[in-house]
Amino acid sequence: xxxxxxxxxxxxxxxxxxxxxRYVLLGEDVGRDGGVFRVTEGLVDRFGPERVIDTPxxxxxxxxxxxxxxxxxxxxxxxxxxxxxxxxxxxxIVSHVARLRNRTRGRFAVSLVIRTPYGAGxxxxxxxxxxxxxxxxxxxxxxxxxxxxxAEAKGLLTASLRSDDPVIFLEPTRxxxxxxxxxxxxxxxxxxxxxxxxxxxxxxxxxxxGAMIPVARKAADMAQAGGVExxxxxxxxxxxxxxxxxxxxxxxxxxxVVLHEAPKTCGLGAEIAALIGERALLSLKAPVLRVTxxxxxxxxLKSEDDYYPNPERLARAVRRVMEF
Amino acid sequence: MIEQFDPLxxxxxxxxxxxxxxxxxxxxxxxxxxxxxxxxxxxxxxxxDAKALKLQRQGxxxxxxxxxxxxxxxxxxxxxxxGGDWFFPYFRDLGxxxxxxxxxxxxxxxxxxxxxxxxxxxxxxxxPLAIPVASQIVHAVGAGMAANYRKLRxxxxxxxGDGATSExxxxxxxxxxxxxxxxxxxxxxxxxxxxxxxxxxxxxSATIAQKAxxxxxxxxxxxxxxxxxxxxxxxxxxxxxxxxxxxxxxxxYTYRMGDHTTSDDASRYRSKDDVxxxxxxxxxxxxxxxxxxxxxxDEAYEKTLQEKTAAVVEKAVEAAEARPAATAEDLFVYTxxxxxxxxxxxxxDLKESLKGASR
Numbered sequence: 001x002x003x004x005x006x007x008x009x010x011x012x013x014x015x016x017x018x019x020x021x022r023y024v025l026l027g028e029d030v031g032r033d034g035g036v037f038r039v040t041e042g043l044v045d046r047f048g049p050e051r052v053i054d055t056p057x058x059x060x061x062x063x064x065x066x067x068x069x070x071x072x073x074x075x076x077x078x079x080x081x082x083x084x085x086x087x088x089x090x091x092x093i094v095s096h097v098a099r100l101r102n103r104t105r106g107r108f109a110v111s112l113v114i115r116t117p118y119g120a121g122x123x124x125x126x127x128x129x130x131x132x133x134x135x136x137x138x139x140x141x142x143x144x145x146x147x148x149x150x151a152e153a154k155g156l157l158t159a160s161l162r163s164d165d166p167v168i169f170l171e172p173t174r175x176x177x178x179x180x181x182x183x184x185x186x187x188x189x190x191x192x193x194x195x196x197x198x199x200x201x202x203x204x205x206x207x208x209x210g211a212m213i214p215v216a217r218k219a220a221d222m223a224q225a226g227g228v229e230x231x232x233x234x235x236x237x238x239x240x241x242x243x244x245x246x247x248x249x250x251x252x253x254x255x256x257v258v259l260h261e262a263p264k265t266c267g268l269g270a271e272i273a274a275l276i277g278e279r280a281l282l283s284l285k286a287p288v289l290r291v292t293x294x295x296x297x298x299x300x301l302k303s304e305d306d307y308y309p310n311p312e313r314l315a316r317a318v319r320r321v322m323e324f
Numbered sequence: 325m326i327e328q329f330d331p332l333x334x335x336x337x338x339x340x341x342x343x344x345x346x347x348x349x350x351x352x353x354x355x356x357x358x359x360x361x362x363x364x365x366x367x368x369x370x371x372x373d374a375k376a377l378k379l380q381r382q383g384x385x386x387x388x389x390x391x392x393x394x395x396x397x398x399x400x401x402x403x404x405x406x407g408g409d410w411f412f413p414y415f416r417d418l419g420x421x422x423x424x425x426x427x428x429x430x431x432x433x434x435x436x437x438x439x440x441x442x443x444x445x446x447x448x449x450x451x452p453l454a455i456p457v458a459s460q461i462v463h464a465v466g467a468g469m470a471a472n473y474r475k476l477r478x479x480x481x482x483x484x485g486d487g488a489t490s491e492x493x494x495x496x497x498x499x500x501x502x503x504x505x506x507x508x509x510x511x512x513x514x515x516x517x518x519x520x521x522x523x524x525x526x527x528x529s530a531t532i533a534q535k536a537x538x539x540x541x542x543x544x545x546x547x548x549x550x551x552x553x554x555x556x557x558x559x560x561x562x563x564x565x566x567x568x569x570x571x572x573x574x575x576x577y578t579y580r581m582g583d584h585t586t587s588d589d590a591s592r593y594r595s596k597d598d599v600x601x602x603x604x605x606x607x608x609x610x611x612x613x614x615x616x617x618x619x620x621x622d623e624a625y626e627k628t629l630q631e632k633t634a635a636v637v638e639k640a641v642e643a644a645e646a647r648p649a650a651t652a653e654d655l656f657v658y659t660x661x662x663x664x665x666x667x668x669x670x671x672x673d674l675k676e677s678l679k680g681a682s683r
Contacts, residue, residue, distance in 0.1 A: 061496030068466025095456045102658040105443040164661035240664040
C-alpha cells in the first residue's frame, strides 16, 4: 500500500506498540490531537491514554520522565513538537540519556526514541525550521537517524524502537507528505549505522540525508544532462556514521560534495570532509566541497528559499569539482 | 499525621527535641533493634564520611561532597522506604546509600574515580546519583509514572537540596507528579546553602514545603536533624504513595556542617557562630540522647560500636582500593549496546599508545 512518510511513521509506531506493551508514547498533543503533524493520529484510541500520554508542556520533564520510565523497564517514545523546542531537554539528553549506560557500567540504559520534526521548507514560524543535528552527533552514546522516504522511515523507526540505544529520530517536516510510496504492510527493520546508495554514478559522490535527498536527485538529473554521473549516498544514520560507505564511494568517484541543510561551520559536512581527507586523500581529484545552509539564523518564510540548499547550488558545486 | 503540620502556618514536624526527648504522640512505633539500626547507620555514615575527607586529603580520593550533618535526613529518608521502592538520590546521600544496602567500598570506588562504583548491585533499586542539579527529580517522576502504568504498589523517592528548587526540572517534576498523581516522595534536604548562596536567595517562599500546595499535593516541613521526624514523614508519605494517594513533598530543615565539597571553603561565606549554633543540634547526638533515655545506649555500647564501625570503614577502604582499575575496554564498551567500528578503532589506537607509555 502507498503511504506518506507521516503514515509510515504512524504505522511503525502502531505496530511496535501493538507487539510490546513496554512502549509508551509521550509528548505534547500526541493524544487526542494526534500531534501537530498528525503523525500519532489514532494511537490514543487504539492504545489508550495510559500509553499515549499528553504531558504538561515541558520538554525536559517529558524526556526526564522517560529516563525514569526506562529505569523501570519501559521503552518510552518521546515526541518533541519541533526540533526548535528540544533545547530545554538538552541537559537531560546530554547528561543522562546519552551516558547512563556508561556511567552505570551497563546496569541501567535508556531504551528511548526521541522523535522530532526538523528542518526548513514548510513556511513555519521562527524556531520551527532549524536543523541542528550536529549538536547531537557530538554526544557519545546517542544514535542520530534521519529518514528520507516513507519506506525508509518505517524501517529505520522500527529498528530505532527495537534498539537498546537511545535514538534521536529526526523527521524532515518537508517530507512528511511530499510523496506517497509503496510501504510494506508488515513490520520490518532497516539497519542503523548503515548508509545506502540512492543512485549509482562514477564521477562525483554526493553525501546527503533527509530532505536533501530529493534535492540531490534533482541536481543529479541536471548533471546527467551534461554527461556527469552523480552517486548519491544517503547516510540515514548520522551517528554512528557509516564511514565505509562514504569512503568507498569517494574512492570510486574521486570527487565528493557534502550536502546539508544545517549551517556550514562545524556542521557534519566538516566531519565528512575530514574523514575523506584521512582515508581517501590519494583518490581525490578535487577538493571536497560543502553545499549547506548559510551560517546565519534561519530566515523567516519569505526568505527561506535563500537559506535552503537547492538543486542549482548543488549542480554548481558538482560542476566545480568536475572542472577542478 | 503530616497534615497536622501546616507549612503555611510555619509549623514543623519534630519528634525529638534537642535534648533527645520524644513527643509521645508522634513517636513512631519502632522496635529497639530498629532504633539501634538507625543509630548505627548514622554513626557509620559519619565515620565513612570523615574517612572519605581524609582519603581526599591524602590524594586517595577525588573531590568529595561531605554528608556531615545530614545523617538524620539521609538515614531517616532511606529507613522510611520499603523493599521494592525505588530511590533517586543526589550527590550528597552517603547515609541513604548505606541504609539501602549499597556496599561502602563500591560507593568509595566511584568517588575514587571509577564509574564501576556507580554500578548499583543487582537487586537494589537505586538509580545512580545525579550531579546536574534537580535533573534526577524528573527521573523519579517518570519511574512513578511507570509504576502507575504497571500497577506496581511501590513508592519512588527522590532527594535534592534547597538549591535544586530553583531549577526548572524541580518545577517540571512537581508539576508532572501532581498531574499524573505519581507515587513519589520528594525529600528536599534544605541545608541552607547551595555552595555559597543562602536559602533566602533561592526562593521568596517562607518554606519549601509549601510549594507542594501549588502543584496540587501536600507538603510538610520536618526537623531535618531529627531522624525520627524524617523517618515518620517519609514512611507516611511512602505508605500513602503505595496506596495510590499520590505524591508528597517533604522539606527536611537542616544545615550543611561541612564545606560544599573538598574544593570549597565555607568560611568565606558563613560565620563560625552560625556553625556553632547548629552544632548544638547535632542529629547523631540527639538520637543518642534519645536512646540513652530509653536505656538502649551506654558507654560500653558506644565504644564497641565505634570500634566496629572503624573496622567496617577500614575494610571498605581496603576493598575499594583493591577493586580492579578500569581497563581501556571499560572506557569504551558501555558507550553503546554494541561497540561501533569507530570506537573499536579508537580503542585499538589507545591500547597501542599505552604500550610502553609511562603513566
